[in-house]
Amino acid sequence: MRARLRSECGFGLIELLIAMVMLNIGILAIVAAFNAGIWTLNRASRASTGAALADARLEAYRALSYGCLYENSPPGDSTYTSDSAYDATYGITAGTACGTPPPVASSNPQAGADRKNYRVDTYVTWACSAGSPSGGGANPTCAAAGSGRPVKKVTVVVRDYAKPSTRPFARVGSTFDASTG
Numbered sequence: 001m002r003a004r005l006r007s008e009c010g011f012g013l014i015e016l017l018i019a020m021v022m023l024n025i026g027i028l029a030i031v032a033a034f035n036a037g038i039w040t041l042n043r044a045s046r047a048s049t050g051a052a053l054a055d056a057r058l059e060a061y062r063a064l065s066y067g068c069l070y071e072n073s074p075p076g077d078s079t080y081t082s083d084s085a086y087d088a089t090y091g092i093t094a095g096t097a098c099g100t101p102p103p104v105a106s107s108n109p110q111a112g113a114d115r116k117n118y119r120v121d122t123y124v125t126w127a128c129s130a131g132s133p134s135g136g137g138a139n140p141t142c143a144a145a146g147s148g149r150p151v152k153k154v155t156v157v158v159r160d161y162a163k164p165s166t167r168p169f170a171r172v173g174s175t176f177d178a179s180t181g
Helices: 002-006 011-062
Strands: 117-128 150-160 170-176
Touching: 011 117, 011 150, 011 170
Parallel strands: none
Antiparallel strands: 117 150, 150 170
């Protein structure tokens, strides 16, 4: 019986099974890392395309004169109105006749360079060059000490068109002052 206990027969199979389990755990960890990397690269690609779309929309607004900066056909859906850039109190509507109207605030799906659809929302509101406006309506005041003068703030938000309630891919904003045209 002692000879049987000292024998190492059969341990090769157990060692092989343990080695295969360890190898499978390593391979599954590598596959999980590749999956996370692919997801991250996809998100980064969508974010850079969204930033390019937002910059293009903001450039279209920069080409307009100060008097022609307003929200052109803003949608009333919950995605648009629930954004932090939306301000019903200080929305700007058309006040002067412009030869070229601003881009539509939110449109049908806009295809990016990656051939995926994006939702590009534009918000045009009043702000103060320093601080927050007061008074409401179409002509706010910046009466608080040191709050500056009223400026128009244009914010462009790019979202996934299929799932607009998810986190935006890009958010770009700029202020426009009447003194600079």
